Amino acid sequence: MERNQIFIKYGTDYKEMTKELLEESRLADLIGDKKLRIGIKPNMVSASDPSNGATTHREILAGIAEYLQEKDFHDLTMIEGSWVGERTMDVFYACGYDEICNTYKIKFHDTQKDKGYTEDCCGMELNICAGVKDIDFLINVPVLKGHCQTKITCALKNMKGLIPNSEKRRFHSLGLHKPIAHLNAGIHQDFIVVDNICGDLDFEDGGNPVEMNRVLVGRDPVLIDAYVCHMMHYETADVPYVEMAGKLGIGCSDITMADIRVCGSDMEKQLPRSRxxxxxxxxxxxxxxxxxxxxxxxxxxxxxxxxxxxxxxxxxxxxxxxxxxxxxxxxxxxxxxxxxxxxxxxxxxxxxxxxxxxxxxxxxxx
Known part of the structure; x- marks a missing residue:
């Protein structure tokens, strides 16, 4: 899979769709070394079942785990921390991720329990959870959804779950957009699997899910977020951290450079406009x-x-x-x-x- 490509698949067998997309993108070849420590980073914002439109679907995580294990990758860790005011482990059980970890023998790392370390992220010092250092290849699994402050949240903003709660609060005092962009210079995500099954187009915490039954994969988080802006009827300029990340060299924010491929379907659904x-x-x-x-x-x-x-x-x-x-x-x-x-x-x-x-x-x- 080339860095400018985004593969999309529709359907309702989410686990198999995910595995097929990973095979299509040749993820195993991208990872290479079987001994690498692989991190899987879902969206665990709050204790809400994925059907509510806020958190990553279990079936997608199962598809990633099965694919990797079938390709002989076994050092897998699910890593995440919920938003301020919520306990990560409450979310872990509410979303049914304990079943995934038990079934596939995946370790779980709660970043809310981590100490942080300071990283120079392209000229901006940010505090990052120590668990990130134990990951060699990071698979980001965000939910495509709206956000009441930044309009959209997907690949780039999902990295916010890998910083301490105190740093999450500080991000808001810094205006959110700039630190989100710079954070992605300090945490490198190697592959992205986007859950667009039923994300809420307005609220990060869900409540108004919009069924799309779609999974996307790609390698460039900036390009994916630029495409999400397009799908949600925004210009990339409407979500400043996307263009900021592009200027920092994290990826490409020019949607015209994307090679979009719909696998197994020639009809792409359009997201409704919601404000x-x-x-x-x-x-x-x-x-x-x-x-x-x-x-x-x-x-x-x-x-x-x-x-x-x-x-x-x-x-x-x-x-x-x-x-x-x-x-x-x-x-x-x-x-x-x-x-x-x-x-x-x-x-x-x-x-x-x-x-x-x-x-x-x-x-x-x-």
């Missing part, structure tokens, strides 16, 4: 908020909008680390504890946010 985040974001004043905190707020606002309550909210909702020590009227999360009306939690979850805001609207808004 739920934009429809409710005007109600929010956000400064350096963590993904989990903001990610729980936006679906709660969408629920209020569907009930006709959001139009009755006349106060801006403040959220993020930038409001620590400051005062105001209405805030979400522990960072806004000095506000007149605020919801504690780091982060407070979706149902808590929804009920808090509903009570505020009904009791404090005319």
């Amino acid at each position: 739920k985040v934009i429809e409710v974001a005007d109600a929010v004043e956000e400064v350096e908020s963590c993904s989990a905190c903001y990610g729980y707020l936006i679906p709660a606002l969408d629920m209020l909008k569907q009930e006709g309550l959001l139009d009755r909210l006349h106060e801006k909702i403040h959220i993020g680390q930038g409001f620590r020590g400051k005062t105001g009227e209405l805030g979400i999360g522990s960072c806004t504890r000095n506000f007149c009306h605020h919801l504690e939690g780091c982060p407070p979850v979706e149902d808590q946010v929804y009920q808090f805001l509903k009570d505020y609207i009904e009791n404090h808004q005319k």
